[in-house]
Amino acid sequence: MRVLQALAIAFCGLVATACASTPSTPEMIANNDPYEATNRDTLKFNGKIDRYFVIPTVALYFVLVPEGGRRSVHHFLENLTLPTTFVNDMLQGELKRGGQTAARFLINSTIGFGGFLDPASKMKIPDHGEDFGQTLATWGVDEGPYLMLPFFGPSNPRDAFGLGADVALDPTNYIHYKQHLWWFAGQKYFTILDLRAQTYSTVQGIQRSSVDYYASLRSLYRQLRENAIRNGHPQKSGDLPDF
Amino acid sequence: MRLQTILRRAFLAALLSLSASLFAGPALAASPAEDFVQQNIHRGLEILNNKQLSTEQRRSQFEGFLMGLTDMKRIANFTLGQYRRAASPGDIAAFETAFQNYAVAVYQSYFSKYAGQSLKVTGSQQRSSDDFIVVTQLIDPNDRSGQQPLEVDFRVRTDSGKPVVVDFSVAGIWLALEERDQFTDFLGQNNGNIHTLIAHLNDLAKQFKAS
Numbered sequence: 001m002r003v004l005q006a007l008a009i010a011f012c013g014l015v016a017t018a019c020a021s022t023p024s025t026p027e028m029i030a031n032n033d034p035y036e037a038t039n040r041d042t043l044k045f046n047g048k049i050d051r052y053f054v055i056p057t058v059a060l061y062f063v064l065v066p067e068g069g070r071r072s073v074h075h076f077l078e079n080l081t082l083p084t085t086f087v088n089d090m091l092q093g094e095l096k097r098g099g100q101t102a103a104r105f106l107i108n109s110t111i112g113f114g115g116f117l118d119p120a121s122k123m124k125i126p127d128h129g130e131d132f133g134q135t136l137a138t139w140g141v142d143e144g145p146y147l148m149l150p151f152f153g154p155s156n157p158r159d160a161f162g163l164g165a166d167v168a169l170d171p172t173n174y175i176h177y178k179q180h181l182w183w184f185a186g187q188k189y190f191t192i193l194d195l196r197a198q199t200y201s202t203v204q205g206i207q208r209s210s211v212d213y214y215a216s217l218r219s220l221y222r223q224l225r226e227n228a229i230r231n232g233h234p235q236k237s238g239d240l241p242d243f
Numbered sequence: 244m245r246l247q248t249i250l251r252r253a254f255l256a257a258l259l260s261l262s263a264s265l266f267a268g269p270a271l272a273a274s275p276a277e278d279f280v281q282q283n284i285h286r287g288l289e290i291l292n293n294k295q296l297s298t299e300q301r302r303s304q305f306e307g308f309l310m311g312l313t314d315m316k317r318i319a320n321f322t323l324g325q326y327r328r329a330a331s332p333g334d335i336a337a338f339e340t341a342f343q344n345y346a347v348a349v350y351q352s353y354f355s356k357y358a359g360q361s362l363k364v365t366g367s368q369q370r371s372s373d374d375f376i377v378v379t380q381l382i383d384p385n386d387r388s389g390q391q392p393l394e395v396d397f398r399v400r401t402d403s404g405k406p407v408v409v410d411f412s413v414a415g416i417w418l419a420l421e422e423r424d425q426f427t428d429f430l431g432q433n434n435g436n437i438h439t440l441i442a443h444l445n446d447l448a449k450q451f452k453a454s
Contacts, residue, residue, distance in 0.1 A: 022313070026429040027427075027428075028431075031424075031427075031428065036454050097290070118388070118389070121388055121389035121390055122388075122389040123389075124389065126391055126392075127390065149307040165329060179435065181405065200437060207453070208446065208450075210425060211422075211425045211429050211440070211443055211444065211447070212425045212426075212428050212429040212432070214428070215424050215425045215427075215428035215429065216421060216424070216425050218424065218428075219420065219422060219424035220416060223415055223416045223417065223420065224414070224415060226415065227414065227415025227416070228415075230415075232394070232414075232415065234368055234376065239397070240370070241321070241408045241420070243314075243317055243318070243319050243398075243400060243410070243419075
């Protein structure tokens, strides 16, 4: 655990150094977004990737796969993340939630036909996600400055490190077979496709109603992450501002 | 809750939290703040379900309902953040009007997407003698997935003599906080020029009303 913490801190330092060439204004510092200029450029880059590559692929996905099929793919992909969620539940000392994750995985992988169906939800076993970024947060690692990662989107050094660590923590990645790399790449590809398919109209709505889309994404990401780290529990008294 | 599930549901719902509240069903109220939210939910439901109203009449009544439920000036002033201190009273008044038009237009444009869903008051948290968070759940009667209902919270203040909603939270996202982050960043990018923000809000409101 201490090794992982040290690695996280080292990674944060590396990212901070890489971005240090961009001058920061007092407003950027106050927003904990000292690399805002670079981040905004990265958002534009991501927008082009989204527009010219991801969206056409999503459109094709909608044409070729009916809604029921897309829902099954979503369940299947979510089921594949449960081993990582379970490891993170355990690392956070969340035994009850870990039990729920294990139960969901066992039920959906068997009577849910490999995860394509979700009978666990119908049995009222609650669904939740955990990742190593959240685990680091529960260990007291600070999020660091806001980052817009190429291809991956909103993040921060802690969560960016967690992205890589989750690959290492996923027990299924230690099962080696001939097509392992292709399986891994295919899983990631369909995860992006599934996520974008599900958030298409939502993202469009945010873009349409936002005064500043970049700032809106940053705020939404931070609030969502804080809520996920608290496991949806209410904020402490001092966490909300006065009106 | 899984991040991508939250993203999918909360981004839209963050914009719709208010409108969604209008379709609520009855529930037992256990505190004045809960009672306030519950009663207004019923009032909003009556407006939206009244088929005798024209689109324009419904829009007008919805705006009146929104004004009665929320303290729009207070929310507007909050969203200006540190830029409020340097703004003149005239600019603040103009911003309050622009913000109100923007907020009403955005909510109105989306509320129909949540038709048929209901909001159930499940409890409340008292933060101080005049500051409450009322917890509700968004119930979709057609949802057979077994997933947990989306949580929608209302922050109610009573310090001005009558209860008013000052912020809404969907899946942990507080809308006024998100708006403040947007507006202050926008002002930072535009040398703190509040007139640019007012013009932008007016443009967005027009686009939503036209669609």
